Amino acid sequence: MDKLPDILGSLPYLLEGALLTLAITVLALISGFVIGLPLALLRVYGRKPAATLAAAYSTVLRGLPSLVVLFILFYGMAAVVKLPAFLAGCVALGFCSSAYQMELLRGAIQSVGPGQMMAARALGMSQLQAIIHIILPQALRLAIPSWSNEAAVVLKDSSLVYAVGLAELLRRSQQVAARTYQSFIVYSLCALIYFAMTFLANRGLDHAERALRLPTPLEETAH
């Protein structure tokens, strides 16, 4: 237990790592969404070749381990472009996540009834207007629970970037553990930080889901 002060002294160091973990996660999630959403729309509303292409993209990427994608981007491409580790990490996780986000968004879009699109078109909206103003506001609400799940997955997968030398939470935990010889305590602390981040992210999204939830029939809300 004499190592405890030393470990506690490393806490800021670990938390800095957690910040990097968080940065990578957020950037990967955002880029995954930015790529995944148009692909999901193409998959649902696109002409045959575009829809097939989108489906192929998702099938291929979901079939690859994130770590392999990361290694291809970081080491494999090094001869052509030398990507900084941070960028490679965000891009790799972003690509992988985009395939999953595409699928979950596709599911959400498809669960908005076809009548919504029909009614919007009947009012003279273009397909794009209908998607933006009618379909997506409903689909994105429906997507929050699975998106929350995906956020947790990406947060945990972000630990993979330690393999390209980024000093994120896991990497730093390893360093502290090696220095203090207190693997159990240090990794438990690391686990606790990961858990806290996942937990808070999910709680936040649960909250968002509730706040954005559409009113239910009157008789059910009257209690």
Add this chain to the structure above:
Amino acid sequence: MSNAIVRVENLHKAYGDTEVLKGVNLEVDEGEVLVVIGPSGTGKSTMLRCINLLTRPDQGRVWVAGDEITAPHADVNQIRERVGMVFQDFNLFSHLTAEGNVMVALTKVKKMSKDEARKLAMFELERVGLSDKAQLYPAQLSGGQKQRVAIARALAMDPSVMLFDEPTSALDPELIGEVLEVMKKLAREGMTMIVVTHEMGFAREVSTRMIFMEHGVIAEQGPTQQLFYNPQHPRTREFLGKITELYGHEQGEA
């Protein structure tokens, strides 16, 4: 060219091997209230959907207020604005309030300001007797109220013609009356309407002309009185008999 509001010429539509429409010709003049009857699966809804091109016909041409919507470079969205459509299952936008449902196409399609759109939305909701429900979401409305909002939403676009696709078929019997009332009021105000319905009381009271569709063609058409009391086609007679048996009795008070 005639001054018909809707003109349909030789409409054909098939889904796979099933020919739903086999050459429908139709003209609807301003102020007419046309009721379309016929057994299910005979292309009544498909015909309505071809008029605003929600369904693209395989063959045939459609004009709305003089513009051909089936023309190769027609501005379909713009022509659609002139065709109001009311669906069997309402299709209200579930993320918007009643007011929002009426407003959304006004602001996004007609590019009205929010204030203008809100004013018009309230006027249209008032017209269907629902101004007090403006802030409620579809899930908080009864079926009849939903359908009246849907009618208000279509009316707000100031259409030349209103299409009703079995507007009361998804409603509980006690909610049908309020929707029919709104439709009757519209008819009295001179709105051109094409209504697919089994509500014979409504047909008898407000329609000016009826058509009987069967097997993808118009089997018989004529002024309401004639089709009702003196149908020529034996199938029309049979169908009317059946439908009156089913729906006929509660019509008086609707």
